[in-house]
Amino acid sequence: MARFDQQTFLITGGARGMGAAQARKLVAQGGKVLITDILEEQGQALAAELGASARFCRLDVSDEAQWAQAVTQAQALGHLSGLVNNAGIFAPASIENTDLAQFEQHFRVNQLGTFLGIKAMIAPLREKGGSIVNISSTAGLRGVAHTLAYSGTKWAVRGMTKAAARELGDLKIRVNCVHPGLIDTDMLKVRDQAENLIQAQAQPIKRLGSADEVADLVLFLLSPESAFMTGAELAVDGGRSL
Ligand SMILES: NC(=O)c1ccc[n+]([C@@H]2O[C@H](COP(=O)([O-])OP(=O)(O)OC[C@H]3O[C@@H](n4cnc5c(N)ncnc54)[C@H](O)[C@@H]3O)[C@@H](O)[C@H]2O)c1
Numbered sequence: 001m002a003r004f005d006q007q008t009f010l011i012t013g014g015a016r017g018m019g020a021a022q023a024r025k026l027v028a029q030g031g032k033v034l035i036t037d038i039l040e041e042q043g044q045a046l047a048a049e050l051g052a053s054a055r056f057c058r059l060d061v062s063d064e065a066q067w068a069q070a071v072t073q074a075q076a077l078g079h080l081s082g083l084v085n086n087a088g089i090f091a092p093a094s095i096e097n098t099d100l101a102q103f104e105q106h107f108r109v110n111q112l113g114t115f116l117g118i119k120a121m122i123a124p125l126r127e128k129g130g131s132i133v134n135i136s137s138t139a140g141l142r143g144v145a146h147t148l149a150y151s152g153t154k155w156a157v158r159g160m161t162k163a164a165a166r167e168l169g170d171l172k173i174r175v176n177c178v179h180p181g182l183i184d185t186d187m188l189k190v191r192d193q194a195e196n197l198i199q200a201q202a203q204p205i206k207r208l209g210s211a212d213e214v215a216d217l218v219l220f221l222l223s224p225e226s227a228f229m230t231g232a233e234l235a236v237d238g239g240r241s242l
Pocket of ligand 1: 036038088179186
């Protein structure tokens with residue numbers, strides 16, 4: 001029997017980057033995946049590549065009504081076992097150059113989206129339990145200049161993980177948090193790659209991480225191999241947060 005046989009997962013921001021890597025690995029290991037994103041073309045293409053075990057559904061994570069539709073579509077694929085709150089935006093700026101709209105947009109996608117995801121999964125997971133993985137950042141473990149709006153949301157994701165883990169343990173719903181460091185995805189294109197590589201040189205492991213390396217940790221947290229873990233915060237960051 002494959003590792004994720006008979007299990008269905010919902011991934012937000014799954015059209016590309018880390019979410020896409022998670023979807024590919026889950027399907028390769030027998031799971032079914034509802035890939036969700038606001039990038040419809042890329043999401044549809046990935047679902048087509050992955051075949052009958054994957055489907056795409058447009059989901060703006062900041063819209064509660066769309067969450068209800070996405071959960072229904074995930075349940076149509078099979079028994080829903082977990083969620084990865086992976087969608088995120090990152091627009092670094094100094095505090096003085098961060099306007100209200102930028103601050104609010106980070107809040108809506110990274111923080112409100114994670115709350116709505118946790119909330120939407122309680123009813124479907126209530127009967128048999130399940131696993132929720134929230135993607136924070138090393139910016140949710142330490143202070144990083146020029147990222148106040150982003151960092152605030154990622155510390156919130158870490159805190160919401162712990163509050164939810166406390167509250168949902170009785171329902172056998174585990175909630176854990178992953179803190180990626182510099183990972184080579186489109187998100188880092190906000191800066192020159194040379195600058196990303198300079199930052200990586202300050203780490204014990206002096207390179208960027210890959211989406212696959214984060215996906216391996218996410219799959220561990222979705223699987224029964226982590227059955228005794230909830231409320232945990234795990235960095236996958238080449239030592240960046242030390
Ligand atoms: N790449 C890094 O170095 C890094 C480091 C730490 C944390 N992270 C976090 O990892 C997660 C995945 O990021 P990534 O590196 O794969 O970047 P990415 O930009 O490739 O992926 C993010 C995805 O989120 C989607 N998204 C944006 N707004 C959305 C919305 N309103 N509703 C639904 N989806 C939306 C995007 O369309 C995109 O597909 C994010 O939460 C990010 O903050 C990334």
